[in-house]
Amino acid sequence: MRTPRPVSCTTTLKPHDAPMVAAAPVANCSVRPLEADDVERVIAIDREHSGHSRRRFFEKRFAAIAAEPDDYVHLGVTRAGSLRGFAIARILRGDFGHERAIAVLDAIGVEVESQERGIGQALMEELGAILHRKGVRSLQSQADWTNHRLLRFFHAAGFGLAPRLTLHRPVNQVLAESSEEV
Numbered sequence: 001m002r003t004p005r006p007v008s009c010t011t012t013l014k015p016h017d018a019p020m021v022a023a024a025p026v027a028n029c030s031v032r033p034l035e036a037d038d039v040e041r042v043i044a045i046d047r048e049h050s051g052h053s054r055r056r057f058f059e060k061r062f063a064a065i066a067a068e069p070d071d072y073v074h075l076g077v078t079r080a081g082s083l084r085g086f087a088i089a090r091i092l093r094g095d096f097g098h099e100r101a102i103a104v105l106d107a108i109g110v111e112v113e114s115q116e117r118g119i120g121q122a123l124m125e126e127l128g129a130i131l132h133r134k135g136v137r138s139l140q141s142q143a144d145w146t147n148h149r150l151l152r153f154f155h156a157a158g159f160g161l162a163p164r165l166t167l168h169r170p171v172n173q174v175l176a177e178s179s180e181e182v
Contacts (some may be wrong), residue, residue, distance in 0.1 A: 020143065023044045029119065031126045034074040034082040034086060036062060041083040042076075046108040061088055061106060072129050073103070075118045077110075085110035087127050091136055103131050105141035 034042070039062050047053050065072045065088075076084040087108040093101045103128075110119045131139060140162060143150045 002053065005073055018101070020091075029077050029079040029084065029122065031075055031077050031122055032087070034062075034076045036066065038076055038086070042086050042109070043084070045086065045111050046114050049109055049156075058107070059166070060154075064090075066099055073134075075123055075126055077122055079114070082112040085123055086125040089127055089131065089139065091131070091134065100138075102135045102138045102140060103136045107138055120153055121158075 039058055043053060043058050045054050046058070065074050071091050073087075073089045073091070075087045076083045077135045085108075088106045089102050090106055091101055107125060108120065110123075128139070139159075141154065141159065143154060145151070
């Protein structure tokens with residue numbers, strides 16, 4: 001079985017840019033910042049897609065949002081009083097040699113029964129507008145290259161392949177010595 005490989009993607013944010021393809025309208029929904037008590041619903045939505053709980057990741061992310069709110073944009077879409085989708089982006093200032101602030105989309109999810117109804121589009125549009133107002137012009141993320149559904153969503157949202165390569169190596173393997181001197 002192949003090991004999933006992350007794909008780095010990036011998009012350039014423009015004010016009021018709506019690169020998404022048209023979806024069924026989002027009726028009776030509202031976009032709002034995530035609240036601390038949304039964490040259980042976020043974990044449940046994410047589990048629907050990943051097949052496992054990332055509780056610790058989301059608990060740490062919600063704690064970081066509470067501690068450093070200016071470094072995050074965190075949104076939820078609600079309908080009929082229930083959270084239907086979420087997005088969490090982290091703003092990086094000066095990281096990886098970038099002079100300007102960039103944002104990294106750490107997590108996005110829409111409950112299965114609410115997909116294809118424009119909730120992801122609404123999240124991305126609001127996320128883009130907020131990031132743009134904060135002076136961020138680039139949004140980056142990663143996806144498992146075998147997750148075709150997420151990659152299609154990212155493509156529809158205006159993402160493309162980033163001009164950098166993500167490298168991976170297990171840390172528990174002993175490095176083989178090269179016969180050539182370096």
